[in-house]
Amino acid sequence: MNNNLEKSTISEVFMNPLVEQRADPWVYKHTDGYYYFTASVPEFDRIELRRARRIQELNASDVAVAWTKHKEGPMSSHIWAPEIHFIHGKWYIYFAAARSGDTDNGMFDHRMFVLENDSSNPLEGTWIEKGQIVTKWDSFSLDATTFEHRDIRYLVWAQKDPAIAGNSNLYMSAMANPWTLQGEQVMLSKPEFAWETIGFLVNEGPAVIRKNGRIFISYSASATDYNYCMGLLSADENSDLLDPASWTKAGHAVFQTNDETGQYGPGHNCFTVSEDETEDIFIYHARNYKEINGDPLYDPNRHARAQVLKWSHDGAPLFGIPVRDSKDDTVQI
Incomplete structure (x- = not known):
């Protein structure tokens, strides 16, 4: 028994994969009792x-x-990693899109965009394009996520700084509204450890969870094959979140490939809660095989998966290992 783990209050059962061929999954539990799901589709269209x-x-x-x-135009190719949020009575989708047939210095030419819908059910109504999120640099940017803390809304995202070697770093800014940044944009993390720099120098896919007096940001690193893995940042909830010195970065991957369970390249997660809201759940994608023919980005079998997030007695999240594919309905997380 691991005495560092808090005991779960429920036994949540999931049949994994949760949704097949859906990478970069995002699940949001709304006040209407529904879980809303979106993700990258294999066609990226x-x-x-x-x-x-x-x-x-x-x-x-x-x-x-x-x-x-x-x-x-700039929203005509490689539609990646949508997220759905409910902000001040309206629905918003954040996503990345690129220009067809174009690259930015050899990289994908992605920028971040926002959609808005004022219907009570976001599967209905009209989605209005609010435009591109304008950042400090006009460069490769993606994986925008947003949260509110003490009446300030923040955006966290991944972007290429032309002056820094590598593919993407993590940035944060306050927001004037759900599609406009306001004030200073600060870098929280860049790829620096060996496990963050395999194949590509990547910090991307941030996801925010608040608990035990701290704010945690999980993120993904390295190439999108079996080397893909997750890191973790944390800050005291009373600190200045726009001061990079407020954030502590784990020196090791917190979630990664596991040969024993047959799960490869787990990452790009999000957080939600159980139906009775007593357990934290994290959703992520992974493949169930290691070897890939061609560019792993175009392999469609990154499946969305779910498992319970544990917490240590000192208040830190414990992701554990990616569970094996379910064999029958007796498999428990």
Whole structure:
């Protein structure tokens, strides 16, 4: 027994994969009791939404297409990593898109964009394009996520700083509204450890969870094959979140490939809660095989998965290892 683990209050059962061929998964539990799900689709050409009363039911739920890529221009290719948020009575989707047939100094030409919908059910109504999130540099940027803390809304995202070697670092800024940054934009983390720099120098896919007097940001690192893994930043909830010195970075990967369970390249997670809201759940993608033919980015089998997030007695998240694929309905997390 690991005495460092807090005892779970429920036994949550998931059949994994949760949703097949859906990378970069995002699950949000709304006040209406529904879980809302979106993710990157293998075609990278649209944004889908689905909802269900239970996490496990997301796979069988109806799917609505919220938005489809443009025929040309900066929103016409490689639609990546959508997230859905409910802010001040409206729904917002954050996503990254690129220009067809174009690259930025050999990299994908992604920028971050926002959609808005004022319908009570985001699978209905009209999604309005609010435009690009303008940052300090006009450079490769993606994986925007947002949260509010003490009446200030923040954006955290990944971006290429032209003056820093590598592919992407993590940045944070306050927001004037859900699609506009305000004030200083600060770097929280850049790839520096060996496990962050395999294949590519990457910090991306941030996700925020607040608990035990601290704010945690998980993120993903390295290439999108079996080397893909997750790191963790933390800050005291009373600190200045826009001061990089407030953040502590774990020196090791907190979630990574596990040969024994047959899960490879786990990452790009999000956080949600159980139906009774007594357990924290994290959703992530992983493959169930190691060897990939060609560019792993175009391998479609990064499946969305779910498992319970444990917490240590000192208040830190413990991700454990990615669980093996379910064999039957007796498999428990």
